Amino acid sequence: MPLGTTLRLLAKARGLNATDIATAIPRAGVATVSAWLQGEKLPGKDQLDALARTFGVPAGALLAELASSLDPARTAGEHELLAAYRALDSRQQGALLEVATSMAGTPRKSAPRAPRKAAARRKAKA
Structure with missing residues (x-):
């Protein structure tokens, strides 16, 4: 903004x-x-x-x-895309990222997964 x-x-x-x-x-x-x-x-x-x-x-x-x-590397289209992205809710942002990364052929970095319950229990027993 x-x-x-x-x-x-x-x-x-x-x-x-x-x-x-x-x-x-x-x-x-x-x-x-x-x-x-x-x-x-x-x-x-x-x-x-x-x-x-x-x-x-x-x-x-x-x-x-x-x-x-002021970043000279950022195009007008990138500014428009960022503004549109920010206007979306988090679910829509995730969907847009999925589409964009699949179009670009780059894997999306996923959020770290929560530890599994069995692993947490083993850790608690130790």
């Missing part, structure tokens, strides 16, 4: 508006904070750190999606 969307969601979750956020960010006026929230501008490093502190999240959490969106 774009940084502006992330900031808007965090602000809403914390009950903060642009004015509230601007008072916590050095050298940032309400107009600048509003531009960040709308995705029209990007904050600088010091401002990102201050935003992270204001929202109580790691700065990396604010930057994770931004960094991936």
Whole structure:
């Protein structure tokens, strides 16, 4: 999700508006904070750190999606596919992964299996 969307969601979750956020960010006026929230501008490093502190999240959490969106190796189609994947529930995501990995001819990494009951009993007896 774009940084502006992330900031808007965090602000809403914390009950903060642009004015509230601007008072916590050095050298940032309400107009600048509003531009960040709308995705029209990007904050600088010091401002990102201050935003992270204001929202109580790691700065990396604010930057994770931004960094991936700037990845020159990722195509527009990959961005669309990721957005579509994130809109699915976990069952649908699993089905999509099955289809994609079978089409690509690559085996899907499965989740680790829970230990069998007999093995657990033998371990408990030992």
